Amino acid sequence: MKEETRLPDNALRELKPGEEYEPIMKPNKQYREVSAWSITWGILMAVIFSAACAYLGLKVGQVFEAAIPITIIAVGLSGATHRKDPLGENVIIQSIGACSGMIVAGANSVPQIRQKQKSEKSGNVKD
Numbered sequence: 001m002k003e004e005t006r007l008p009d010n011a012l013r014e015l016k017p018g019e020e021y022e023p024i025m026k027p028n029k030q031y032r033e034v035s036a037w038s039i040t041w042g043i044l045m046a047v048i049f050s051a052a053c054a055y056l057g058l059k060v061g062q063v064f065e066a067a068i069p070i071t072i073i074a075v076g077l078s079g080a081t082h083r084k085d086p087l088g089e090n091v092i093i094q095s096i097g098a099c100s101g102m103i104v105a106g107a108n109s110v111p112q113i114r115q116k117q118k119s120e121k122s123g124n125v126k127d
Contacts, residue, residue: 025087033088041077042096045070049100050107057104070097 008022015021025031032038049066057063074093078086 031085031088033092035089035092037083038089038092039096041074042093045073045093045097046100046103049097050103053100053104054107057108063101063104065098066100067094067098070094070100 005024007024010016010019010021045066049070053063053066071090071094074090074097075086078090083089
């Protein structure tokens, strides 16, 4: 039977005097964080969510923050594939994947800045 990892009792309350908090990821143990698995899935999530954000931004005029959906997918993926101690890898997947919003912002902003510069040179400026 798989050992269940839970937050300690003092994780969600103020510590009593002299009481110490023991984190889930122990500082004296090595965990997988940056691996081929986490980098590949992080980049894949960034590509998928960048495309989704760009489409929604152009079609609807609104975008969304992808960090939470990516985290949920990463946790589900690691559970479905029975990864051992996946917390560090999930953090990397989420961190890389969450860059999708910045990718879309850059991809949409640069052409708009150039268009505005062209309009200013031609005298067709609309404020």
